[in-house]
Amino acid sequence: MLKKYLKVILLVFLASTILVSCQRQEVSKPLVWGIPYDVETLNPLFTEMAVETDILNCIFSTLIKVNDKQEFVPDLLAEMPQISEDGLEYSFTLRQDVKFHDGQELTAEDVKYTYEMKMAENNAVPDRYIWERIDTFRVTDKYNFKIKLKSKDVTWLENLAYANAMIVPKHILEEEFNAGGNAVSKGGDFSRNPVGSGPYKFVEWKTNEYIKLEAYDDYYRGAPAIKEIIFKVAGDSNSLLAQFAGGEIDIYDRAEANQYGELLQLKEEKDIEVYKYPSYVYLHADFNLRNPIFQDKKVRQALNYAFPKDSFIENVLGGVGIAAHTYIPPWSWAYNPDVKKYDYNPDLASELLDEAGWLRGEDGVRVKDGVRLEFTINTNTGDSIREKFEVIAKQEWEKIGTKVNIQNYEPGTLVGDILQNVKFDIIVFAWKSGFDPNAENLWHSQQRPDLFGTGQNYIGFADQRVDELLEAGLQEQAREKRISIYREIQQILSEEAPCIFVYFYNDLTAVPSGLKNFKPNPTQANNTWNIWEWELES
Amino acid sequence: MKKKWLIRLVFSVLTLLIVSILSFMIIEFAPGSPISRYADNPKITSADRERIIRHLGLDKPTSVRYFIWLKNVLRGDFGLSYMTGRPVLTEILARLPATLKLMLFSFFISVAFAIPIGIYAAMRRNSLPDVLISFISYLGISLPSFWLGLLLIYIFAVKLQLLPAGGQLTPWFDSSAFPLPVRPAAVFWEHLRHLLLPAATLSFGNIARWCQYLRSSLLETINENYIRTARAKGLNSRTVVYKHALRNAITPLITVIGLNMPAFFAGAVITEQIFSWPGMGQLFITAVFARDYQVIMGITIITAAMVLLGNFLSDILYAVFDPRVEYRG
Numbered sequence: 001m002l003k004k005y006l007k008v009i010l011l012v013f014l015a016s017t018i019l020v021s022c023q024r025q026e027v028s029k030p031l032v033w034g035i036p037y038d039v040e041t042l043n044p045l046f047t048e049m050a051v052e053t054d055i056l057n058c059i060f061s062t063l064i065k066v067n068d069k070q071e072f073v074p075d076l077l078a079e080m081p082q083i084s085e086d087g088l089e090y091s092f093t094l095r096q097d098v099k100f101h102d103g104q105e106l107t108a109e110d111v112k113y114t115y116e117m118k119m120a121e122n123n124a125v126p127d128r129y130i131w132e133r134i135d136t137f138r139v140t141d142k143y144n145f146k147i148k149l150k151s152k153d154v155t156w157l158e159n160l161a162y163a164n165a166m167i168v169p170k171h172i173l174e175e176e177f178n179a180g181g182n183a184v185s186k187g188g189d190f191s192r193n194p195v196g197s198g199p200y201k202f203v204e205w206k207t208n209e210y211i212k213l214e215a216y217d218d219y220y221r222g223a224p225a226i227k228e229i230i231f232k233v234a235g236d237s238n239s240l241l242a243q244f245a246g247g248e249i250d251i252y253d254r255a256e257a258n259q260y261g262e263l264l265q266l267k268e269e270k271d272i273e274v275y276k277y278p279s280y281v282y283l284h285a286d287f288n289l290r291n292p293i294f295q296d297k298k299v300r301q302a303l304n305y306a307f308p309k310d311s312f313i314e315n316v317l318g319g320v321g322i323a324a325h326t327y328i329p330p331w332s333w334a335y336n337p338d339v340k341k342y343d344y345n346p347d348l349a350s351e352l353l354d355e356a357g358w359l360r361g362e363d364g365v366r367v368k369d370g371v372r373l374e375f376t377i378n379t380n381t382g383d384s385i386r387e388k389f390e391v392i393a394k395q396e397w398e399k400i401g402t403k404v405n406i407q408n409y410e411p412g413t414l415v416g417d418i419l420q421n422v423k424f425d426i427i428v429f430a431w432k433s434g435f436d437p438n439a440e441n442l443w444h445s446q447q448r449p450d451l452f453g454t455g456q457n458y459i460g461f462a463d464q465r466v467d468e469l470l471e472a473g474l475q476e477q478a479r480e481k482r483i484s485i486y487r488e489i490q491q492i493l494s495e496e497a498p499c500i501f502v503y504f505y506n507d508l509t510a511v512p513s514g515l516k517n518f519k520p521n522p523t524q525a526n527n528t529w530n531i532w533e534w535e536l537e538s
Numbered sequence: 539m540k541k542k543w544l545i546r547l548v549f550s551v552l553t554l555l556i557v558s559i560l561s562f563m564i565i566e567f568a569p570g571s572p573i574s575r576y577a578d579n580p581k582i583t584s585a586d587r588e589r590i591i592r593h594l595g596l597d598k599p600t601s602v603r604y605f606i607w608l609k610n611v612l613r614g615d616f617g618l619s620y621m622t623g624r625p626v627l628t629e630i631l632a633r634l635p636a637t638l639k640l641m642l643f644s645f646f647i648s649v650a651f652a653i654p655i656g657i658y659a660a661m662r663r664n665s666l667p668d669v670l671i672s673f674i675s676y677l678g679i680s681l682p683s684f685w686l687g688l689l690l691i692y693i694f695a696v697k698l699q700l701l702p703a704g705g706q707l708t709p710w711f712d713s714s715a716f717p718l719p720v721r722p723a724a725v726f727w728e729h730l731r732h733l734l735l736p737a738a739t740l741s742f743g744n745i746a747r748w749c750q751y752l753r754s755s756l757l758e759t760i761n762e763n764y765i766r767t768a769r770a771k772g773l774n775s776r777t778v779v780y781k782h783a784l785r786n787a788i789t790p791l792i793t794v795i796g797l798n799m800p801a802f803f804a805g806a807v808i809t810e811q812i813f814s815w816p817g818m819g820q821l822f823i824t825a826v827f828a829r830d831y832q833v834i835m836g837i838t839i840i841t842a843a844m845v846l847l848g849n850f851l852s853d854i855l856y857a858v859f860d861p862r863v864e865y866r867g
Contacts, residue, residue, distance in 0.1 A: 030710050037824065038816075040622045048579070124593035124623075129581035164581075187623025207632040208816030210709040230709045235814035238688065242703040243814075246695040409569075412827055416574025431578070441580040453584040456577075 030212075030228030031536060033528075034240045034249035038208045038233050043191040044166035045117050045184065048126045050526060053163040054253070055231050057528040058213050060166035060196035063092065063111070064157070065529060068519035070435050072157065076106065076167060076197070078143075087152040087477055088135075094143040097220045100169045101201045108145040112137055113170035122183035130159040152475050154482075155436045162524045169195055199224045199532035208233055225535040244510060245270075251515075253527055255508035257320035257385060263510050273513045276506050278331055279522040281432045282324045283502040285377070285389070288424050289460040290450075293375060298356035300497040304342035306349040306396050313503050316388045320508065324501035326490040327431070327439055333479070334437035336487040339494035350400045358401070366401040374403035375425035378418050380411040386428050389502065422450050422458055430505070431456075435523050437486040440470045443493065461498045514538055550846045557842040558611075558835070562604050565831050572596065572620045572829045594620055607835065616836040621828050626836035629821060636706050637805040637817035639729075644737040645802070648744035649795075653788075655745065656752025661779065663757060671749065678746025687739040687812040694735060704814035706732050736813040740806055744798075751794055756787040789859055796852020800844040804837065 039052045044060055047053065065075045074080055076098055082091040098106040117123055118131040135150045149156060159165055172195055177184050184190065194202050199221070200213035211231040217223040234243045237256045244252040245266055255263060263274045287294040287303075294300055313321045325342075328335045358366035358373050366373040377393060379386040387408065394404040409418055418424050433439060440455075441447050445462035447455025466489055473485045509527060511518055514537040521529045573590055576582040591597050595606070610617060616626035659671045695703035702708070707728060716724040759765060760783055768778045805819030814820075818837065825833035 032709070046623070048575075124590065126576070126590065127579070127581040127583075127586055129583070129586075185618075185623050187618060187625075191623065206709075206816075207629075208636075208820060209705060209707070212709060228710075232705065232709055233814055233816065235704055235811060239691075239704050239812060239814055242688075242691045242696050246699055246703050248695075248702055248704070248708075410827070412570040412574055412829055413568075415577045416570025416829070418569075420574065420577045429578070449584075456580055 030230050031226050031251070031534075032230045032232050032249045033251045033253065034234040034243055035231050036234065036236060036240060036254075039211070041186050041191040042194040042202065042205065042211070043184070043186065043188070044163055044168060044194075044196075045114075045123065045125050046186040046191070047163045047166075050254075050524075053524065053526045054528045055211055055213075056163045056166055056194075056196075056198075057526060058198055058200035058229060058531050059194050059202055060163075060168070060198045061098070061106075062162070062166050063160045066158070066161045066435065066521065066523045066525045067529070068521045070523060072161065075161075076111075081157070083477075087154065087475075088149050090147045090149075090157075092145050092147070094145075095220060096143055098197050099218055099220070100172075100197050101195050101216055102169075102172070103218075104169060104171055106167065106169070106197050107142045108139045109142075110167055110170045111145060112139050113173065114165075114167050117168065117173060117177070117184060120177070120182065120184075122181070124183075124186060127164065130156065130165055154474060154477050155434070155438045158434055158436050167197065169197075200229060219532060221532050224532045226531075229531075250512050252510045255510060257317045257506065257508070260318055260320045260508055263508065266510070271513045273511050273515070273518075275509045275511070275518070275520050276320065277520045277522060278322065278329060279432075279505045279507040280329060280435060281430050281505040281507075282327065282329070283386070283389070283428065283430045283505070284324070284327075285393070285426050285428045285500040285502060286424070286459045287426055287497075287499055288422060288458075289462075289498060290422065291375070291425055293371065293373065294425070296356050297496060298352045299358070299373070301342070302349040302352040302356075302400065303393075303397060303402075304497050304500050305345045305352070306400050307342075307393055307500055307502075308344040308396060309342070309500075309502060310344065312389065312392060316385060316392075317503070320506045321503040322506065324504050326493055326501055327433060327442065328437050328486065328490060329504045332435065332437060334483055334486040336490040338487075339490050341494075342497070342500075346396065346400055353400060360401050364401060365403045372403060373401065374405070376405040376407050377426045377428060378406075378414060378424045379408050379428040380414045381408045382411070389428055419458055420449070422460065427458070428502075432524070437482070438470070438473055440474065443489070444470050459498045461496070463492060463496065466492055512536065546850075550850075553846060554839065554842055558608065558839055559604070561835060561838045562600070562607070565829075565834055566600050568829070570829050572831065574829060611839065616839075617832040619825075619833045620830045621825070621833070626832050629833060630818065630836060630840070633805075633816060633818045633821045634803070636815060637810075637819070638802060639706070640733065640736055640740070640810075640815055640817060641802040641805065643733050644740040644744070645798075647737055647741045648748060651741070651745045652748035652791075653752060656749035657756065657779065657784065659749065660753045660756035660760070661775075668753075671753075675746040675750050678742045679750075681742070683739050683743065683806070684808050684812055686742060687736070687809055690735045690739060691812070701731050701735055703735075704812075706815060708732075736809050736815055739809050739812075748791060748794065751791050752787060755790045756783060759783045759787040762786075785859060789856055792855050792859060793852050796848050796855065797845075799848030799851065800841050803844045804841045 033054070035051050035054065037051070039049060039055060041047060041052065042055065042059065044056050047056060061076045063076050064072050064080065067073050072080060076094055078093045078095050094108060100106055115131055115134065115137055118125055118128055133149050133153060133156055134147055136148045138146045140146060173184060173190055176188055176190055180188065192205060199216055199219045201216045203212040203214050205211045210233060213229045215224045215227045232249055234240045234249055237259065240249070240252050241255070241259055241262060243249045260276065266272060267274055287300050289295060309323050313319065313323060322330065325339050326336065353366055358368045361367040377390045379390060390406045394406060397404050419427060431442070442456055443461055443466055444455065444457065445467050446452055447457040448460050448462070449455050449458065469485050469489050473482055476482050476485060507520065507522060509520060516535040516537060517530065517533040519530055520527050572594060573587055576587060595603065607617065618624065619626055619629050622629065655671060659668045662668050691703045694701045711728050713721050713725050765778060765783055768782050803818065804822065805817040807819035807823050809815070810817045810819035811823060821833065822837050825837070
């Protein structure tokens with residue numbers, strides 16, 4: 001009896017296996033892009049995740065784009081906007097050949113409606129950053145409109161290039177808005193059935209499994225060459241790599257630095273290409289300047305000198321990263337190559353601490369006015385690179401007479417409690433900056449959240465000159481003048497050492513080697529920014 | 539009898555109420571909040587943050603929020619997920635089929651292997667096969683599931699490329715590509731091949747635990763007087779074991795399995811994560827990291843209800859399997 005069953009099962013199994021091997025040849029496979037987790041919404045009014053941008057780039061269009069060379073180029077616009085003399089008024093002209101996926105034409109009214117939806121009282125949109133700066137929005141005709149800002153802000157335009165400024169169709173959202181009692185919801189129908197004007201049409205979203213898109217043949221730049229794209233939820237970096245190696249996903253974007261070696265090895269066996277390119281994300285270890293220990297500049301400089309940045313990048317990151325000396329990456333036009341660089345020098349670090357009056361006590365830990373040079377480093381759990389930073393920092397800093405404790409928290413706690421309530425001594429995490437060098441939110445004294453309830457100046461940095469320069473940088477249109485402004489800011493920051501600028505990330509993306517026109521884009525535009533150009537040669 | 543059932547019901551409801559208050563408080567006291575995610579977003583101002591808090595209804599005091607929540611739950615409304623803006627029940631129902639599929643499949647595998655292995659081991663106590671089974675069982679009990687899962691993925695998905703590393707269906711799977719007669723087999727295999735690795739990961743530990751339970755309880759039962767009587771009557775040992783001993787030995791196992799019931803609903807957090815299985819475990823862990831209070835509460839309460847139900851069912855099964863037990867509430 002049992003044997004008979006076994007035989008049947010075995011037969012079914014064999015038959016199925018043969019079937020599957022046939023299936024591989026029969027079915028044409030779409031391009032499959034692996035994502036680590038499901039997105040929350042496909043309505044650009046509510047988007048806030050980078051993974052959502054990857055997908056929304058396919059479905060929607062923006063007024064302008066940032067290309068891979070980090071230049072502004074028009075997307076829905078016929079040309080780049082005209083800016084008035086005083087820098088307040090922007091005049092836009094739309095292309096006249098853009099249609100939403102349902103065939104309706106995209107006009108200036110849709111752009112205005114997008115603005116109105118962002119500002120509508122009952123719409124729980126996450127940020128209104130771009131839109132709140134608008135004083136008046138005037139539609140002059142079907143394809144022309146003028147936007148006047150409340151005050152001059154030369155960084156404003158960049159924001160129009162990203163996902164939360166994608167243009168939504170008025171004729172569809174209007175219905176949902178009216179039916180919802182003057183509100184569109186993040187979980188509403190449009191979130192699950194988006195209609196845009198981008199190169200791909202939405203087909204299907206299976207929660208936590210995949211999102212399927214198909215080429216939009218009437219796309220104004222012409223029908224995309226790749227006919228079907230699937231964004232497949234594939235889990236954490238280990239699962240993504242396994243599924244990439246097993247051929248279940250074709251594109252593995254945002255691979256971890258420590259997977260670079262494995263990807264290169266995979267390249268030996270498979271027809272793939274591995275892109276490694278600089279990003280705007282940098283790791284930093286922030287000193288809490290509210291802590292008396294870190295109010296002493298020499299202590300901050302000493303800790304900078306005592307951390308072996310270069311060997312960290314070499315040994316821990318396998319070279320997948322570039323030493324940071326300021327918050328602006330070396331490939332930015334605003335970078336200052338002459339900033340103070342803290343090359344590893346523990347002797348100099350010890351000297352600085354001696355000078356500052358921190359003298360070694362009986363147990364080897366330095367003391368000044370009865371205070372021990374003891375502090376704690378925090379970061380989030382589950383990030384092996386940050387954890388290694390802590391271990392190396394502890395080793396090195398204890399050599400120069402400090403006592404270092406390490407305490408790590410689950411990400412939600414680290415950000416929501418330790419960072420937000422500025423409860424840290426030293427906190428290690430990463431920022432992603434825009435490609436404009438403005439960073440008022442990080443360094444302006446009015447952006448200290450504990451005092452003013454706004455901003456990301458968790459360090460508590462306050463410097464009058466930096467405040468003035470940051471304000472000037474937002475007003476100045478001329479690139480040459482802005483360069484000198486941001487160079488001076490970097491000069492001051494490197495001298496003051498409010499944190500350790502550790503390294504700028506290199507982003508890693510693995511794609512099939514037959515993928516043409518894949519042009520990595522390190523800005524918030526993400527790598528799908530030009531997906532209409534992609535071609536897949538087998 | 540009826541009264542006892544009623545008392546039991548009242549206690550169940552009370553338990554659920556206490557669970558809900560405790561979980562609400564625990565979530566409340568946990569560091570971070572649903573708006574923590576904005577702390578490192580330079581585009582979110584303090585005004586935005588206050589607006590979002592208002593939209594989510596988090597501006598009201600905890601106790602008020604609890605009663606609002608309770609009132610809505612009694613009407614079957616678990617609220618909207620903070621993450622996706624969709625009803626919590628919709629989110630749960632979107633994940634439940636995948637979890638049920640995985641859990642039931644691995645449950646049947648576990649039972650199908652654990653019971654014969656347990657009996658075999660007990661009947662050949664201290665023989666080489668028994669020692670081997672014990673050894674493998676201890677391995678199964680002590681191996682962490684993430685390790686086993688990754689090992690299986692490495693062997694079967696990456697190296698041999700026989701089975702998929704994750705997901706529950708191939709997104710571009712199209713059954714109409716197959717000729718009609720073999721179509722059911724193709725669909726079946728498509729489901730099965732995605733199930734095999736995660737189910738094996740889940741089942742290994744269960745089989746290990748359950749077969750050892752059965753082995754030891756069988757060994758105890760075999761030494762009972764009535765078994766000796768049965769043997770003395772001249773019954774062959776096969777009949778004794780299957781007809782008499784097993785029926786008594788299996789009751790402790792039923793309790794253990796009954797306690798396992800809620801997992802059918804809650805899913806297996808780690809295994810689902812590793813195999814990117816779109817189930818409840820994944821939903822729960824995402825909700826915890828995002829501090830999605832609504833989803834966390836929804837899953838916790840429904841799981842708690844399942845625990846009570848599981849206990850209740852295993853008590854009934856107890857009575858069915860063991861005539862000595864009479865259901866007394």
